[in-house]
Amino acid sequence: MSTTTSTETLVITGASGQLGRLVLAELRSRAPNAKLVGLVRDPAKAPDLAALGVELRVADYENPASLVAALRGADKLLLISSSEIGRRLPQHRNVIDAAKAAGVKLLAYTSILRADTSPMNLAVEHKATEDYLRASGLPHVLLRNGWYTENYTGSVGAALQHGVVLGAAGEGRIASAARADYAAAAAVVLASTAATQAGKVYELAGDSAYTLSELAAEIARQSGKPVAYKNLSEAEYKTSLEGFGLPPAFAGLLAESDVKAAAGSLYDDGKALSRLIGRLTVTLTEAVAAALK
Known part of the structure; x- marks a missing residue:
């Protein structure tokens, strides 16, 4: 694991979220001498970060004055x-x-895979942010994260209960990676010198790809229970996601993303992520095993 002797102040927004927590844990190892600052809305919800030695500062994306101070x-x-x-x-x-x-x-931004050309509706705000960042003149690096494997393995329990994995991705191949893989990438970039990272664009995705049929087969293999993939229309999948409690707008975006995945929008074979973090990305087999625990 590469480390740096940097004594810089490294700040993470959304520090109490799932990705933020993992990035800060990685930075503890990769930049042990750096001052780590986590921006949170409510410090009381992140005592684990304070225990790690992270300085918590209150900030809200909607409150410019809080951000300037933080x-x-x-x-x-x-x-x-x-x-x-x-x-x-x-x-x-x-x-x-x-x-x-x-x-x-240096500002590193977690964008989406091929934000500048992606046909996914989820890419629209990311592309606009990238454009604004470019126009700002601020030295920056784009971490274009592909799909998170947890987007699917988070539903393993439901798949076992009902014997089915639902989706609308057809036989589209998905080169997802674990949240921990993307966190490691962000930590590597922050632990590097600004001069070596400014201006870089990383298209980040898993080393291997799978279809949702293959995901269902892997869950069945490891669990010993029958699980199959059921391909739905975009509207049907949106309705099913709403049934699981997702807000209609977000359910619609995920369903649309699955349909675009059928056409290859979530596939990438560049292996930039594993090169950046210096190890292979978490495999589907490993991710399913972790979810089954």
Whole structure:
């Protein structure tokens, strides 16, 4: 594992989220001398980060003044994209403006695979953020994250219960990677010198790809229970996601993404992610085994 002796101040937005927590844990190893700062809405919800030695600062994507104050003294910043679909661009603009005002030397942004050409609706706000970041003149690096394997393995319990994996991706191949793989990539970039990273665009995806039929077969193989893949129309899949409690707008985006995956939008064979992190990405077999635990 590569490490740095940097004593810079490294700031992570959305620090109490699943990705943010993993990035901070990676940075503890990769940049042991750095000052780690996590931006959170409520520090009381992140005592584990404080115990790691992370300085927690209160900030809200919707509150520019809070961001300006929280980014004081920041050398590098990881902007983890907001989860609020439809509000992402103005929120991201607030962070970018605050980073520029703070004199941040490098901003890394978690975008989406091939954001500039992706036909997925999810890519629209990411592309607009990339454009704004480019126009800002702020030194930056784009971490174009592909699909998270957990987007599918998170439903293993339901698949076992009903004997079916639902989706709308047909036989499209999905080169997903584990959340921990993307976290490692972000940590490597932040632990590197700004000069070596500024201007880079990383198309990040898993080393191997699979279809949802293959995912269902892997769950069946490891669990010893019958599980098959059922391919739905976009509308049917959206309805089923809503049935699992997802908000209609988000369910619609995921269903549309699955349909676009059928045409290859979530496939990539460049292996940039494993090269960046210096190890193979988590395999589907490993991810299913972890989910079954």
